Amino acid sequence: MTDGRIVLGGSSGFMGTYLARRYRAAGREVVTISRSGADLTWGDEEGIAAAVDGAALVIGLAGKSVNCRYTPENRAEIFRSREDTTAALGRAIAAAKRPPALWVNSSTATIYRHAEDRPMTESGGELGTGFSVEVAKAWERTLFAEDLPATRRVALRSAIVLGDGGVFGTLRTLARFGLAGAQHDGWWPVSRARRDAGTAHFPGARRGRQRFSWVHIEDVARIIDFLEEHPELEGPVNAASPHPVDNVAFMAAVRRVLGVRFGLPTPRWMLEIGAMLIRTETELILKSRWVLPERLADAGFDFRWPELDGALRDIARP
Template sequence: MNTGNVVIFGANGFLGRYLTRHYLDQGREVAAVARHGEGIDRRAMFLPWDGRTPGPWSLALEGAALVVNLAGRSVDCRYDESNRREILASRVDSTRAIGEAIAACKVPPRVWMNSSTATWYRDARDRPQDEWSGEPGEGFSVEVARAWEESFFSAKVPGAVRKVALRTGMVLADEPGTVLEVLRRLAKSGLGGRMGPGRQRVAWIHMEDFIGAMEHLEQDMLADGVFNLTAPRVPTNAELMRTLRETVAMPVGLPAARWMLEIGACLMRTETELVLKSRWVVPARLEAEGFGFRWPELGPAVADLLERPGVEGFFGRPVKRSVGHRAWVSPRRVEPA
């Protein structure tokens, strides 16, 4: 099991809250760095920051075992000029500030994992995209992804600091306000049909496999560079929505044509790219290293999450949950038979 202090940036976001609970349940000390402490487990040490400049939080990096940067403004918005600037700056500036703070450490952290996105790859409908042969895409989201990684890998930190960029797909979890909750509600209401053509691929990963992959990458002293954090089986949008309908026992699902999605996105202040781009992204490096996915198939993964007792409001009923989330011990390497 991995040990040592963990520093999580963007700790008040969905992934940050989940990871904070997980590492605390493992008995590790966690410094939770965010603009505000709302929603952060009280067992963690909360440290405020502005997301742009080094500050007192920098002291938490001294001798840390793991630094995880999840900071970045949500892309679930309209891509107007103001939001574009904020989306880009929130990722590049936060990464630069962390790099400068690590460079100033007397005892630098062992591992620095930085968020990235599976959107880095092109709209792929002909073949899967992996870390070795995948091709970069075009457009604003891809420009952000490339600038984000460039800021990370160009940071001049001591050579002993191992860097890992996490090109993550859609993370499915039993948490309120996440994409699974939104999709489940659509399916439950009879609106869970295919979106657009339905042939676009959806890169996803179960939250437990996301955590398991991070533990694997922290433990593997040779793991560095880019890793795709996605499940090995990548369904189409039509398959995803059908799976959700089957899970909630809804026999019908009205499809949404592209023009309908455009109107809906405008009303909801978001972008259709989030559902129309084909993200056929596979975890070639994780699989090559023998990482064992507990949830490689979408159907069992969705069924598992939707059958869990969620927090109040997730399934429309109040359910109590302890402060700490249940610990997940991931498989490490699958030994050959």
Template sequence: MKKVIIAGGTGFIGTYFEKRFNDIGYDVKIISRHPHNIQWDDKKAIVEALEGSELLINLAGKSVNCRYNEKNMKEIMSSRIKTTNILGKCILDCNNPPKVWMNSSTATIYRHAEDRPMTEENGEIGTGFSVDVATNWEKEFFSFNLPKTRKLALRTAIVLGKNGGVIIPYRNLTRFGLGGIQGNGKQKFSWIHIEDLFQIVLFLNNRNDLEGVFNCSSPNPVSNAELMKLLREEMNVKIGLPAPKWMLEIGAAVIRTETELVLKSRWVLPEKLEKEGFIFTYNTLDKTLRNIL
């Protein structure tokens, strides 16, 4: 039985991946802080799980949906660096290490882009805390020399699915008539359907010739204005009041999050995946929203 290890596998993406891997006959092991899973401080158990595995997927890290105060910023950074470091060291201790290690990264690594899309080859790395997290995360990941393990960093856009993630707050805003543009509405929204993300993992796992960084995002990003319009249409809501930046700043403070999550223009294209022949099932946002709503 093929074995896959999902680190940080108890969140929205991890639970979906666990179910889908079980569906296709994998033995799935989860590393997390939850008592019934393999614990992060149990190095022996982690090495044992990794031995002879086909694939390790690391999704671990504190959610960025919080206020960027000193305590949270420290936890966001350290939770990613520490867990990646633990996994790298445990792989080094394996006699028969995982064939493939896929580590989460984020499409937020690129700069705010309203002028042109960012690809793996010509994308420009941005500045600020979120970018620092992404660059340090990837630096830690690629610092390990693992000749028997192929490594891929997944620069993932905003993940959309039925039972979690950002679709829930967007849906609630739209339902209560607040589904208008946010900010000026021009900022780009790059996303990926959770099933396409799973299929990317399978695709990359089967391609022994591929490694390095991959943008995991739909090939058809939209503006914030288009996103909110499609949400209103799909939910049959006629009114959508806009939320200017000053209003978002107040709202973000109240619900303990940051406006960057909706105001940063993420214009990301999956150039390498498409060049290698990956075909998206949910390539447009209307098709995606129809499926998950």
């Protein structure tokens, strides 16, 4: 880990809270930006500009969670929250007399298509279609929109991040109720409105064979450290373990780690009803995300948690 001030946009979320704590424990100055409870708010353009000027690293994580129903209002806010906050960081960097050497901004591995045939890499991956993909594309367009010759930019295409909280907290709850079995895709009626909005999920992998790409939260932090130390890396970078699994294997690993002997498989119709009740979308667990970290591997990055069982055991330990 290098030295110098870090400006952390989107500091109140799962990843931002972890990074702020980690960097401060290492003795680095951290200036946080969030809607509330941070050093600066997104409306404070002068404060953001002052923080960015002379900083070593800017990290952008802000954006409304996609763990919601894709109503027109939520879809608009998902786009706006990512584009506006990323543009605010871009303007501050463009105006800086001493611009940061590196700007790492969140993106998502969801930018790639539903993949059952082969893994997606930065060089050979195919971008998908639909609402979630368009969000990711817009996020990256905003990141690279400004002319910033002195600042290297990385779009961190993250897989599902596993840590103490987030997705794993939900899985722990499901396991307690015997529901930590595989999630099975299948037919479900799709309205014209969903087709038009790009939010329809059509049947894909069957019997829990959709691929599940993941990454330990500590390795995401270590990837950002690695990016600081490797100036040859810029543009899209996949942040995903080199050993993805399918949904059946993932849920089996969750049960092993939590000491749960049985988990009922969940069919599509049950998932859809549950998603409506808890106000989320089934795409988050039914889309086959098969992503490999080609550029990190080629640059020599060494994952601390490359295997799923070890990563889950680290997260689940008291």
